[in-house]
Amino acid sequence: MKKLLLLLLIANFAFAQPGIEIRLVNANIGTANYSWNGFNYISMNSSNDAGLNAIFSTYNVTEGYENNEVHPYPPYFAKIKIIRGTYPAQMIADLQAYSTVVASAKITNNYEFSDALRMQLVDLNIGSPVGTSGNIIVTNDAGLNTIFLDFNVFYYVQSYPSSSVNSTLRYYTAVCDCDKNLLNTALLNYSSVVERTEIVNGGVMLSNPQFEKTKALISPNPFSDNFNIETEQTITNYTIVDITGKTIISTSSKSELDNQTSQLSNGMYILTLDFENGQKANYKLVKK
Structure with missing residues (x-):
């Protein structure tokens, strides 16, 4: 079963939202729990570890505990998690003290790696x-x-x-x-x-047999006006949606895409590429 880098769009997500980044000692202990609502995967604000959940309960974690797995350093892959929201410094101290499960805990923004x-x-x-x-x-x-x-x-x-x-x-x-x-x-x-x-952002790895691995390189990202797309596949359509899920751009022309992205407001977007072979791929974009 192939893996998809699925960038979750959550309705109450705000650009530059603060959070706590956790790096686990073991990728399998403390991973985030999700539920499927028929449209999206939703954080259950809990992990598969009772001790970590006790800390979450103490500090009333309700905004989301999420996997942020795709770290560029291979030994950290699948070990990075995000607690979205603002919490007291003592919570970070408590997380760091739980050293059998938590290797580090730091303040971060969104899905940026610290x-x-x-x-x-x-x-x-x-x-x-x-x-x-x-x-x-x-x-x-x-x-x-x-x-x-x-x-x-x-x-x-x-x-x-x-x-x-x-x-x-x-x-x-x-x-x-x-x-x-x-x-x-x-x-x-x-x-x-x-x-x-x-910045370097992560994402969530979820099993899905319908998707192939990423087929394109996007750079620069974050971008100011336009970005390059390198791929061996022929792209038939470009779609950009904002964080609410609203389609902002849909075009088959790269030059038209460049025209319109230069006029976008600063923020985070999802780019969907449709390929000639019938497959799709999603990428998180940040305009600064």
């Missing part, structure tokens, strides 16, 4: 990884090495290695043992090597 960034290099040949030193990534640029050492960057790979486009090949994904917002500031200040940075 420890990951995507960055685009100015030059493909400057800033590429060459090895590690004490588990910290070493590149061929001394300035970038200093930043990586300061922020404990332990994972750094090309985001789209199969691309044949220079601008896309210059994207790298970095994961740190740090606050990614501080790392982001340091990278943006190093503008001679780093052209831009992007």
Whole structure:
């Protein structure tokens, strides 16, 4: 049974909504419970672990406890969860104290990973990884090495290695043992090597035999005006819906899509691509 990266649209979701990111010790202990209402998967605000549920009950978790599984660092895959809403600092302390189940607990926004960034290099040949030193990534640029050492960057790979486009090949994904917002500031200040940075979002993996794996690369994302779509498949239609499920754009023309996306308000959207072979794929888009 194949897996689909299904980005859940929930009616009360607000852009830039705060939450707590939890990384589990074991992906199978503390995972989120969902129910199917005939249209969508709905968070049941609970996990499969009684101790974690007791903490949720203490702090009245009602806005959603959700899987946020697709972390770029493979050992973290399926271990990241999100508690949506605002809670006191003591809740984070209680979660961290439950160390047999919770490896870490941090404040985050929406489905943004607290420890990951995507960055685009100015030059493909400057800033590429060459090895590690004490588990910290070493590149061929001394300035970038200093930043990586300061922020404990332990994972750094090309985001789209199969691309044949220079601008896309210059994207790298970095994961740190740090606050990614501080790392982001340091990278943006190093503008001679780093052209831009992007947040990295997750999603929910649900079993569904009707869907194939992702067929396209979308970049940049978040985007300002337009974005590129790289795929080996022929796209027959582009549809964009907002977070309420309202269709904003539906067109068979990429140039028309570009025209209309440049006029979109800042926020989060879902792009659905229809392919010539009859299949579809969904992607979360963020316009900034």
